[in-house]
Amino acid sequence: MRSAPSTSQFGARRARLGQARWCIIPVLWALLAWALLPGGAPAQGALAPERPSLRLGVSAGGPPLAFFDRGVLRGLTIDLARALAEALDRDLQVQEMPEARLVDALRGGRIDLMLSTLPQPDLDALGLAASMALFETGQMALIRAADIRRFRRPVDIITTTARVGYQQGSAGARFVQSSMPAAERLPFADAADGIAALRAGAVDLFIHAAPTIWAVATNAAEEQLLGIFRPLTEERAAWAVRAEDRLLLNGIDLVLGQWDDTGRLNRLVLRWIPVRIQVAD
Numbered sequence: 480m481r482s483a484p485s486t487s488q489f490g491a492r493r494a495r496l497g498q499a500r501w502c503i504i505p506v507l508w509a510l511l512a513w514a515l516l517p518g519g520a521p522a523q524g525a526l527a528p529e530r531p532s533l534r535l536g537v538s539a540g541g542p543p544l545a546f547f548d549r550g551v552l553r554g555l556t557i558d559l560a561r562a563l564a565e566a567l568d569r570d571l572q573v574q575e576m577p578e579a580r581l582v583d584a585l586r587g588g589r590i591d592l593m594l595s596t597l598p599q600p601d602l603d604a605l606g607l608a609a610s611m612a613l614f615e616t617g618q619m620a621l622i623r624a625a626d627i628r629r630f631r632r633p634v635d636i637i638t639t640t641a642r643v644g645y646q647q648g649s650a651g652a653r654f655v656q657s658s659m660p661a662a663e664r665l666p667f668a669d670a671a672d673g674i675a676a677l678r679a680g681a682v683d684l685f686i687h688a689a690p691t692i693w694a695v696a697t698n699a700a701e702e703q704l705l706g707i708f709r710p711l712t713e714e715r716a717a718w719a720v721r722a723e724d725r726l727l728l729n730g731i732d733l734v735l736g737q738w739d740d741t742g743r744l745n746r747l748v749l750r751w752i753p754v755r756i757q758v759a760d
Contacts, residue, residue, distance in 0.1 A: 533569040535560045536590035538578040540646055540687075541670035542694045543751035544594065545575075555690070555751035556594045559613060562747060563718075566734040577668065579648025582607075585721065592727070595719035596650045596688070602719065609717040610731045611739075614748045617710030618654045619692040621677060621685045624705040630684060633709050644673040644682035651686040654712055659686075678703055686711070690752050 537545045537556050545554040552573060564571035574590055581593045582605060595602075595609060596616060602609055620636050622629075630636050636659075643662040645651040646669055655664055665682055667673035673685045674695060689710060696706030720728050738744035 530568055530570050532572050532591075533560070533564040533567060534572045534574060534589070534591040536574050536576060536581045536584050536593045538581060538648075538669065539575050540578060540649070541674070541691055543690050544688070546671075555748065558747055558750065559594075560592075562743075563731065563734060566737075567730050577648065578646055581648070585719065588721070591724070592718045592720045592731075594716055596714040596716050597719065598714075602722075606722050607719050608722045608724075608728055609715075609719050610728060611735050612715040612717050613735070613744065614716050614752070616689045616714050616716050618651050618686055618712045618714070619689045619710055620707040621674065621687065621692050621695060622683070622705055622707060623677065623680075623703060626683065627705060630707060633707075633711055636684065636707065636711065639684070641683035642681070644676055644685040646670050646673060646687060650688060650712070650714060655686050658711070674704070688714075693752060 535556075537552070537560075539545045539547050539552060539554075543555050545552060545556045547553075552575060557573065560573070561571055574584070576584060581590075584590045585593050586606060594613070595607075597605075597607070597609070599609070620630060629641070630639070638661060639659070640661045641663065642665055643655055643659055644665045644667055645655045647666045652666065655662065665676070667676065670685075670687050670691050673682070673687070676682045677685045692706040692708075695701060695704055696708075718731050720731070735744060738747075
């Protein structure tokens with residue numbers, strides 16, 4: 480017949496259980512810490528990490544580049560940026576602002592890229608870099624059809640003393656300031672305001688990028704305004720980024736090169752600029 484355990488035996492057993500408990504606790508803590516580390520065991524239903532953002536700065540100057548349609552920002556710039564963000568596996572964030580503020584926003588790190596026609600010396604001076612070209616463009620003049628005899632040739636436009644409108648902070652503003660010294664120069668916040676002023680007779684010409692002039696003058700319903708389809712400048716539209724963002728720039732050029740090879744870049748541009756007009760001398 481087995482005898483009951485003595486008090487000393489109970490004490491020894493209790494001590495062994497206590498030691499085992501204190502050995503198990505650190506192991507549990509280590510397993511919990513491992514599960515919380517990056518690459519550790521994911522919790523059931525855990526969310527995937529967020530994609531990095533691509534912050535586009537754009538001015539809603541008017542069609543076809545960027546404009547508001549019933550409160551929604553649309554245009555060639557938006558479509559190009561959306562497709563680029565998808566190709567780079569980034570989430571597109573669009574920040575609309577006046578044209579004159581875009582360069583400062585880019586240099587200050589508040590946006591990652593903008594559509595630009597700045598020449599290379601200006602980009603270098605600002606600490607910016609440009610991607611490969613998206614499309615060729617230039618500055619053109621929009622006039623009232625009744626004034627065609629006054630502004631038939633580029634020289635008539637450049638040497639005019641008439642009232643010339645342009646959008647603040649745009650490539651057209653730089654052209655008017657540097658190449659039309661005799662003109663009465665009138666700035667506008669955006670292209671829509673300048674075009675409205677031209678219709679109302681407040682200015683005699685409006686200088687802006689070729690896509691804007693094409694969009695207005697080739698509209699089948701347009702009867703009052705006429706585009707002078709002789710480019711006053713030769714420019715290339717490209718994505719501008721900060722010069723130190725080489726990884727982003729290389730990624731953009733890689734995507735654009737692929738699009739150029741497959742024809743996708745041309746298709747994106749032609750959706751908004753279906754007509755290219757050249758007038759022989």
